[in-house]
Amino acid sequence: MWVVSGAVLVSYLAVVTVLMLTPGPDMLFVLASGIRSGSKAGFVAAVGVAAGEAVHLLAAVAGLAALFRAAPLLYDLMRFAGAAYLVWLGVRTLRGRAGGIADGQGGATSTRRAFWRGLVTNVLNPKMALFTLALLPQFVDPSRGQVPAQFLVLGACFLALEIAVDGTVGLAAGRVRRFLAGRRRAARGVEVASGSVFLGLGARLAITR
Numbered sequence: 001m002w003v004v005s006g007a008v009l010v011s012y013l014a015v016v017t018v019l020m021l022t023p024g025p026d027m028l029f030v031l032a033s034g035i036r037s038g039s040k041a042g043f044v045a046a047v048g049v050a051a052g053e054a055v056h057l058l059a060a061v062a063g064l065a066a067l068f069r070a071a072p073l074l075y076d077l078m079r080f081a082g083a084a085y086l087v088w089l090g091v092r093t094l095r096g097r098a099g100g101i102a103d104g105q106g107g108a109t110s111t112r113r114a115f116w117r118g119l120v121t122n123v124l125n126p127k128m129a130l131f132t133l134a135l136l137p138q139f140v141d142p143s144r145g146q147v148p149a150q151f152l153v154l155g156a157c158f159l160a161l162e163i164a165v166d167g168t169v170g171l172a173a174g175r176v177r178r179f180l181a182g183r184r185r186a187a188r189g190v191e192v193a194s195g196s197v198f199l200g201l202g203a204r205l206a207i208t209r
Contacts, residue, residue, distance in 0.1 A: 003149045005141070009157070012139045016158055020165040025204070029121055030170045033114045039174025041114035046166035048118025050159045056122070056129045057155035060136060061148050079206065082124030086202030089117065094196075 004012075026049045034042020122128055132155075140150045 003144070003146055003153050004139070005144070008139050008141065009153075012154060013157060013161070015135075016161050017165075020161050025125070026122065026162070027166055027169055029118065030166045031173050033118070034170040034173025035176050037110040037114055039171045041110045042170025042173045043167045044111050044170075045114040045118040046163055046170045048115035049122045049166060050162045051115075052119040052122025052125075053128060053132070053162060054155070054159060055119075056132045057136075057151070057158070059129060060132045061151045061155075079126050082121065082126070083202040083206035085120060085124055087199055089121075090196065090199035090202060094199075 026046075030042055030046045030049060033045035136151055136154050136158075139154055140147055144150070
């Protein structure tokens with residue numbers, strides 16, 4: 001017997017696909033990363049975001065995500081830490097020079113940085129933990145048994161779709177970066193836009209409860 005029934009899996013994939021195609025904080029983060037550091041960094045940022053989501057999935061399996069409902073202070077501390085990190089990224093981007101984009105620079109350092117920033121940004125967003133806790137149980141059938149295995153299967157599908165959708169966005173964003181190579185004024189405008197995205201995501205995370 002399959003861990004998750006075929007009908008449930010099909011309906012779950014349909015719901016998750018719609019959610020993934022709806023622009024959200026993760027997609028905007030990947031988009032800004034790809035434009036700022038190139039296609040490879042944009043894709044790796046999506047992988048980093050997925051790795052952060054994997055942490056939330058494992059926490060949901062362990063029941064740790066329920067702590068955010070029982071301990072509002074813990075939720076707020078994590079939320080403000082994530083907001084502060086995004087604001088820090090925004091300020092760094094706004095204070096940077098456009099030379100990196102205009103000269104087409106990138107490289108392994110930018111790629112590694114994109115991965116870790118994607119991971120940290122997602123992990124420090126407690127809303128993702130609550131989202132995971134709210135979504136996955138709706139498709140878990142306790143009567144089939146192997147509840148942790150069902151969580152893991154559904155979570156793996158979620159991560160695969162997230163990488164596919166957001167990774168495509170990151171790769172496409174790199175084309176915008178290549179277009180900006182040699183156009184310093186336009187490149188600076190993109191730096192400002194990317195920094196504003198990070199600041200906006202940080203403010204949204206800090207303000208919205």
